[in-house]
Amino acid sequence: MxxxxxxxxxxxxxxxxxxxxxxxxxxxxxxxxxxxxxxxxxxxxxxxxxxxxxxxxxxxxxxxxxxxxxxxxxxxxxxxxxxxxxxxxxxxxxxxxxxxxxxxxxxxxxxxxxxxxxxxxxxxxxxxxxxxxxxARGREIGWRARDVVESHMAMLKDAMAELKEWLESNDDDDEDDEADGEAKDEDAFWDAPKKALAKDDTEAREKVDASLKKMKLVTILLNAVVKRRLAGEGKLQDTQRLDTIAELAKSVANSGDDIGMGYYEDNTDEAAEAQKEFEKKAIELAELATLANDGNDDSFSKWFRNCRDAISKNG
Missing domain, CATH: 1.20.1420 (A middle domain of Talin 1)
Structure with a gap:
């Protein structure tokens, strides 16, 4: 070709x-x-x-x-x-x-x-x-975009791990002893409030689980962007697209953090809004990565479309 x-x-x-x-x-x-x-x-x-x-x-x-x-x-x-x-x-x-x-x-x-x-x-x-x-300028921006996407993919994975750990925790822990209460309170302050999710709160657990599945899917998308559009045969050369990909990766990672904070603070509306923004930016990223340098489909285009559609699905 x-x-x-x-x-x-x-x-x-x-x-x-x-x-x-x-x-x-x-x-x-x-x-x-x-x-x-x-x-x-x-x-x-x-x-x-x-x-x-x-x-x-x-x-x-x-x-x-x-x-x-x-x-x-x-x-x-x-x-x-x-x-x-x-x-x-x-x-x-x-x-x-x-x-x-x-x-x-x-x-x-x-x-x-x-x-x-x-x-x-x-x-x-x-x-x-x-x-x-x-x-030469495109290669420079391409390397920078790759570093940015990889770093924010790592951030998203960290957010996922933390949210999963929180989901698997329970609220059956004993009350803190009075002797070490102040130390525990200080740790809780710096670690941010994360009230454990009750085991019998099925609806909330389903929402968190659905968020984790979407976050997992987006980490797969980010990894594909790095391998297929920032390197290899399908590497992009348009610096504007490369810059936008880096910006979207940052937005996705930040929204992933916001999803977790919404759940930790028992603010389901905040979590839902963050989830919408997370999916919106991920869909934009998948669409931006769909076409090759010449604006036409290549061997990777179908995969990115399928990934976009999977992110768009409810649940």
Whole structure:
């Protein structure tokens, strides 16, 4: 499968080859003027080609602006210039005739056409270097995003372990002895209030268990994001997507902590709100990881969709 980066590189090489060939034709006089007057006004056509050239080069400049290089869009811009700018420019020059338009104007058009091609050539030569710099920046952000996701995955696992331990505790402990009561109270203060869940509180236990199952599923999602989208064959290059993935991983971990605090403080409404936010951010993360660099499905897309759907299910 041709990657967007390879497609841009190949398109740029094709454009450079076409420009080089076209400039040689202009400089060698191989562009033959029209043998008879043309019914079309070549100057009007050249004006339209100039506007088209500006439009395509502007879009290309935006697409290859670091650090968020959009490789597939840039490749399309280069292909459009190759197809819709250079050949029509040469064809229009052929419509010019020294006899019909005067040798001075004819010479000026040849010079302007060559200047246009020279400018496009210089622009195209810069694309590989810009892409190399963009890839280096992308790798830097990719490593940073991976570190962030892995650290927040660890935080979520810690929150799960703590919530599970709390779920499995009971409220049958003996009252603290008066002698060590103050020490126990101090520990309880620093450890945050965690009133043990009664064994017969079936409804609450089912809610906590459901939360733990979703948290477990999201840790699997985070691990897949690290392995499939921050490394390996499906590694993402779009720095904006990488930054957003890191932000979502942080939001998911924070919401996981909030779920636990809601239960510990016997605030079911707070736990429920945290659960909604947790699932919302996890779904966004799964959707963001679904598509490959080129915006299309790859071998990992189906798994991420299935994971998103599993997180979306009630219970």
């Amino acid at each position: 041709t990657t967007p980066t390879k497609s841009l590189e190949a398109s740029t090489l094709s454009l450079l080859a076409l420009i080089s060939h076209s400039r040689n034709l202009l400089s060698s006089g191989s562009i033959a003027p029209a043998p008879k007057p043309s019914t079309d006004n070549p100057l009007d056509i050249l004006h339209d080609i100039g506007a088209l050239t500006r439009a395509h080069t502007t879009k290309l400049s935006i697409a290859i602006r670091p650090p968020n290089i959009i490789y597939d869009a840039a490749a399309r811009c280069v292909q459009d210039i190759t197809q819709f700018v250079v050949p029509p420019l040469l064809a229009t020059v052929e419509l010019m005739s020294p006899k019909q338009h005067g040798s001075t104007l004819y010479t000026a058009v040849l010079r302007a056409a060559d200047n246009t091609l020279a400018a496009l050539e210089e622009f195209a030569k810069e694309i590989p270097e810009i892409c190399r710099a963009g890839r």
